[in-house]
Amino acid sequence: MTTALITGITGQDGAYLAHFLLQKGYRVVGLLPQRSSTSLWRLDELKITEKVRLVHGDMTDISSLIKVIKENRPDEIYNLAAQSFVGVSWKQPLLTCKVTGLGVLHVLEAARLSNSPCKIYQASSSEMFGLVQQPIQSEFTPFYPRSPYGVAKLFGHWMTVNYRESYGMFACSGILFNHESPLRSLHFVTRKVTDAVARIVCGVQRNVKLGNLEARRDWGFAGDYVEAMWLMLQQEQPEDFVIATGRAVDVRYLCETAFRYVGLDYEDYVESEPALFRPAEVDVLIGDSTKAKSKLGWEAKTSFEEMIHMMVEADLQRVRKQLASAKGTDLS
Numbered sequence: 585m586t587t588a589l590i591t592g593i594t595g596q597d598g599a600y601l602a603h604f605l606l607q608k609g610y611r612v613v614g615l616l617p618q619r620s621s622t623s624l625w626r627l628d629e630l631k632i633t634e635k636v637r638l639v640h641g642d643m644t645d646i647s648s649l650i651k652v653i654k655e656n657r658p659d660e661i662y663n664l665a666a667q668s669f670v671g672v673s674w675k676q677p678l679l680t681c682k683v684t685g686l687g688v689l690h691v692l693e694a695a696r697l698s699n700s701p702c703k704i705y706q707a708s709s710s711e712m713f714g715l716v717q718q719p720i721q722s723e724f725t726p727f728y729p730r731s732p733y734g735v736a737k738l739f740g741h742w743m744t745v746n747y748r749e750s751y752g753m754f755a756c757s758g759i760l761f762n763h764e765s766p767l768r769s770l771h772f773v774t775r776k777v778t779d780a781v782a783r784i785v786c787g788v789q790r791n792v793k794l795g796n797l798e799a800r801r802d803w804g805f806a807g808d809y810v811e812a813m814w815l816m817l818q819q820e821q822p823e824d825f826v827i828a829t830g831r832a833v834d835v836r837y838l839c840e841t842a843f844r845y846v847g848l849d850y851e852d853y854v855e856s857e858p859a860l861f862r863p864a865e866v867d868v869l870i871g872d873s874t875k876a877k878s879k880l881g882w883e884a885k886t887s888f889e890e891m892i893h894m895m896v897e898a899d900l901q902r903v904r905k906q907l908a909s910a911k912g913t914d915l916s
Contacts, residue, residue, distance in 0.1 A: 589656060589702075591615040591643065591691065592664035593636065596767040597707065599626035601662055601810040602636050608814070612636040613656045615665065617643075626767045643687030649694035653702075660817050662705045663691045666737075669771045670711060673733035674863055681736045688740030692747045692755065703817045706744040708757040709737040710802070710828070710869045722872040723759070723826055745824070754822045758813055761828035761871040764891060765806040766898030773835060774803065775899075777854075778892065781842045782899035784853055786907060791853045795860035797836040800868040804829045805886035805894075815880040828871020829884040841892045846900075 588605050592598045593614030602612045614627075618640045627633040639656065641648040643665050653661075666684040667673065673680040688706055695702060713721045714730035729735045741757050748755045768775040773794060783789035804827075812827045836850075843850035876882045886894075 585609065585611050586660065587611045587613060587656060587658045588660045588662060589613045589615065589652065589658035590662045590664060591641075591687075592666065592707075593638070594624060594626060595664060595668065596626065596765055596769070596806050597763075597810060597813075598662075598664045599630055599632075599767055600765065600807050601664070601813060602627065603630045603632050604807075604810050604814065606632060606635055613652075613658065614638045615641045615643075615649075615652060617641070629767065643683050643690060646690040646694050649690055650698050653694055653698040653700050658700070658702050660703050660705070661691065661695060662707075662813060663688060664707045666707065667733070669769070670731050670733045671771070673731050673736070677732035680732050681739070684733060685736030685739040689743050692743060692753070696747070696751055696753065703754040703822070704744070704756070705813050705817055706740060706755065706757040707813075708741040708744075708759045708824070709734065710759060710761040710826075710871060712738045712741060712759065713869060716868065720830075720870045720872045721826065721828075723824055723875055741824075748822055754817075756816050756819075756822040757824045758809075758816055759824060759826045759871075760809055760812075761802040761804065761826070761869060763804045763806040763809045763827075764895065766895050767806070768895070774838060774892070774895065777839055777842050778895040779899045779903075780853070781846055781848070781896050782903040784848070785846050785900065786903045788903065788907070791855055793855045793857040793860065794835060794839070795857065797839070797854070797856050798834055798867075800832040800834045800870075802828045802830065802832045802869055802871045803838075803888055803891070804884045805891045808884050808886055812876060812880060812882045815882055819879070823879070825876045825880065826871050826873050827876055827882070828873045829888070830871060830873065831888065832868055832870040833888060838892065841889055842896055845893050845896050 711734035715728040764774040780792035839850040
């Protein structure tokens with residue numbers, strides 16, 4: 585039985601990836617930081633908490649990573665752990681660089697020191713492109729990160745390349761563009777909007793304040809993107825791939841799509857708040873995943889509109905359940 589170790593298993597991508605690999609017949613081991621606040625709600629929602637083996641370790645402690653690798657002997661390691669909210673990275677740049685950047689080096693070095701023959705996937709990010717040097721970004725587009733998060737991700741990306749070339753390790757990076765789902769954190773604008781829609785429909789919120797409504801992103805569905813991660817580790821040789829839909833829409837259209845789904849006009853409820861703008865904005869990101877389609881046979885299956893509708897439905901169910909629980913009645 586193939587064993588996969590997933591760091592960041594309690595996050596959106598980690599949960600979807602664990603679910604995907606379990607369906608493939610994998611034994612899944614998930615790395616958990618030893619903190620009392622660790623939440624398993626995403627694993628619970630996918631009904632897989634009892635199906636994965638959760639072990640304690642920390643991305644800032646290489647000794648704990650070596651121990652986990654030696655004890656579990658993974659065939660594949662998926663490094664998804666990160667401080668992943670771009671906005672927070674300006675407020676906590678040191679933490680972001682320690683976990684999102686240096687943590688990648690810890691995983692690579694732990695695998696090397698353990699003499700593990702495992703294949704390693706590193707979760708890189710479109711935020712590395714930042715101030716874009718080309719209208720559409722591919723594997724050949726120069727990087728220009730515009731946030732501490734983007735800089736930290738770029739460090740991890742180049743360390744992955746370096747270990748691949750220096751030690752012959754099967755280590756590759758997926759340069760994933762924005763990918764969302766009902767399991768997304770409320771810190772992210774897509775989920776902030778769909779949760780607000782649900783609360784406004786249910787009468788518990790009046791409006792929602794956002795930052796730059798003109799920022800454009802290439803948004804895909806996380807459930808589609810985890811398949812690309814797996815496909816990268818099934819190749820003969822390790823390579824890096826851009827994973828994207830090739831279509832970018834702005835935050836304004838995101839709001840329009842979400843509110844229209846419930847019969848509302850977003851302009852009646854959405855406010856742009858200058859205080860929520862990023863210190864250094866990334867105006868537009870659009871990915872070219874031609875290489876992934878050609879070599880991996882991968883392409884996005886879920887449209888932006890389908891994804892947003894899915895997220896609104898999930899948040900409506902959550903809010904109604906919360907209200908029913910508070911009132912002691914069933915509103916479903």
